[in-house]
Amino acid sequence: MRELSIPISDESIRSLHIGEPVTLSGVMMTGRDAVHKWMSETFIKKTRPPQGDDLQVYEEIKKILNQGVLYHCGPVVSGVATREYKFVAAGPTTSTREEPYQADVMKHFNIKGVIGKGGMGAKTLQGCVDTPGVYFHAVGGAAAYLAQTVQKVLGVYKLEEFGVPEAMWVIEVKDFPVVVTMDAHGQSKHSALDEESKKVLDELLAQPYK
Numbered sequence: 001m002r003e004l005s006i007p008i009s010d011e012s013i014r015s016l017h018i019g020e021p022v023t024l025s026g027v028m029m030t031g032r033d034a035v036h037k038w039m040s041e042t043f044i045k046k047t048r049p050p051q052g053d054d055l056q057v058y059e060e061i062k063k064i065l066n067q068g069v070l071y072h073c074g075p076v077v078s079g080v081a082t083r084e085y086k087f088v089a090a091g092p093t094t095s096t097r098e099e100p101y102q103a104d105v106m107k108h109f110n111i112k113g114v115i116g117k118g119g120m121g122a123k124t125l126q127g128c129v130d131t132p133g134v135y136f137h138a139v140g141g142a143a144a145y146l147a148q149t150v151q152k153v154l155g156v157y158k159l160e161e162f163g164v165p166e167a168m169w170v171i172e173v174k175d176f177p178v179v180v181t182m183d184a185h186g187q188s189k190h191s192a193l194d195e196e197s198k199k200v201l202d203e204l205l206a207q208p209y210k
């Protein structure tokens with residue numbers, strides 16, 4: 001089991017290969033559909049002018065995400081009314097919804113790791129090569145366990161605008177368990193499994209009906 005501290009260097013990222021189990025410790029940020037759309041439209045493609053506190057938030061998250069980790073997660077959080085935040089559940093969200101944005105977001109913010117479940121597509125894989133970065137697969141169905149790795153909630157951005165699941169939560173984690181399933185060398189465990197599954201299906205379909 002590799003132990004990695006965030007921020008993560010390019011050298012460490014390039015030393016990772018698909019199939020490697022890793023534990024992550026340090027500060028990371030959550031971000032799902034609303035966050036990726038906001039990042040892309042406001043700061044990457046610039047099809048939407050900054051509004052409200054957009055520029056201030058942008059400057060803050062740039063520091064967090066540089067050589068950092070973005071987690072596809074819609075957490076369950078207690079203490080929202082009192083601002084005494086605590087993660088109750090922190091399971092991964094299916095990542096494919098972010099495929100249109102992810103490579104550009106990784107390169108723009110110099111993100112070294114993306115955590116989610118289910119893997120991502122060819123565009124993101126190329127983003128992993130170019131940035132460089134990796135995709136970490138987190139175990140689905142273990143939301144309560146993963147929440148226990150969150151040592152502290154350091155802050156939150158766009159809570160009122162996006163809501164609890166879609167807000168950008170800044171968290172400090174210790175020994176957060178993941179597996180590298182897309183690496184900076186262009187290898188994807190997910191595409192390999194897709195090819196193997198297709199081969200098995202084709203063989204089954206080719207068999208004569210009995």
